[in-house]
Amino acid sequence: MNASTLWQSYLHLKASEPKIRARDAAARLNISEAELVAADPLSITLFPKWADILGGLEILGPVMTLTRNEAAVHEKTGIYANVSINGQMGLALNPEIDLRFFLHSWRYGFAVRGERPSIQFFDRHGDAVHKVFLTDRSDAAAYDELVSRFASSHACVEPDKVQDQQVEQPDAAIDVAAFRQGWLEMADTHDFFPLMRRFNVTRTQALRLAPSGHVREVSLESVTILLHSAAASALPIMVFAGNQGCLQIHTGPVRRIVPMGPWLNVLDPGFNLHLRMDLFEHAFVVSKPTRDGQVTSLECYDASGQMIVQYFGERKPGRPELPEWTELAHSLPDVERQHVH
Known part of the structure; x- marks a missing residue:
């Protein structure tokens, strides 16, 4: 399907369901969201200079950042400052916009100029990894300047097929005693990823094999x-959500649930x-x-x-967690096991 036919199909769908989101519309049209965005006559393909683009967002002033997966959408408003990229990893560190980037999976970037101008990034499968929307307090001229600096001729979006997930090796193949010892020897929550890699376990498998009393x-x-x-x-909490x-x-309180x-x-x-x-x-x-101390x-996990x-x-870092948080977490109700008769 060429871009204009694709866009017409989208407009037709949007006419019958005005509130449908781009991600859901793409799924309905059996394409990736990146292909849908590329077909938008108002979108401009950007050169994949991720570090430079991310570093250039601060001049836009207050923006809304959106990062999501299939079951969680996380939106924050603030200034996009203190971006640092080191190879394929990066971060934006400030009180409002607090992000971790894993750039190895990034492939496509677009400026989308519709009623809510944005910069949108997609992975090699065409799934959205991160979006940055202008707010009514953003600098529209700075946005135009940033877009013209990184605009490329229209790119062809050819997403990779989604690979099967990591196959979980049987528990019996893992040195569980050594894994548990490694867990107990962690000095930082960031030690968890290297521990999983070292024993080649999936995340839910790691939780299943955890030392007694820890999960x-x-x-x-x-x-x-x-x-x-x-x-x-x-109670101020931290809420992490994202994708690959x-x-x-x-970080902070939550009020309206x-x-x-x-x-x-x-x-x-x-x-x-x-x-x-x-x-x-x-x-x-x-x-x-x-x-x-203990953190x-x-x-929360989906079915896969x-x-x-x-x-x-x-x-x-350097401070123990809030006792009120520890108490709240430990007061949450156990899962009800299904009893099979």
Whole structure:
């Protein structure tokens, strides 16, 4: 299907369902979202100079950043400052826009000029990894200048087929005693990824094989309980959500918790979170040792074992986690096991 035919099909779909989002429309048209965006007559392909583009976003002033996966949409408003890229890894570090970039999977970038001008990044499969939208306080002239600096001739979007996920090796093939010892010897939460790589375990497998007392499966209701409890007590929390290419973090309180159909939402000034609760399969309270004491998180996964969202109490290196957070996490209800008669 050529670009103009594709765009006509999209407009036809949009006419019958005005509220349909680009991601869902692309799925309906059996294409990737990157192909849909590339077909938009108002979109401009950008050179894949990710570090330079990300570093140039600060001059836009306040923007809204959106990072998502299938079951979580994480939106933050603020200034896009303190970007540093080191090879294929990078971060943006400031109180509002707090991001981790994994650029090895980034392939396409577009400026989309419609009613809400944006810069959008996609991975090699054509899935959106990160989007940056102008707000009514953004500098539109700076946006135009940034776009013209990185504009390329229209690129051909040819997404890779989605690979099967990492095949989980049997538990019996893993040196479980050594893995547990490695877990107990962690000095920092960032030691968890190297530990999983060293033993070649998937994330949910790591939780299953964790040392006794360090992982507890809890009811999916825990997500709602946690957000309502944090809101009621003004407890500052950290909310991580993302995908293979980008992780976005909110640090601070949450206030307005609103369920709407299958979605559970946080609708606060500067921070919106949308969770598709019907896609949640498992939730775990996880405890990891660090040099600052135990760090406790609530981790949520979909049916394929992909992380949807992760919660921590607000903390900084060198400080133990907030006792109110530890207490809340440990008070969440256990999962109800199905009894087979």
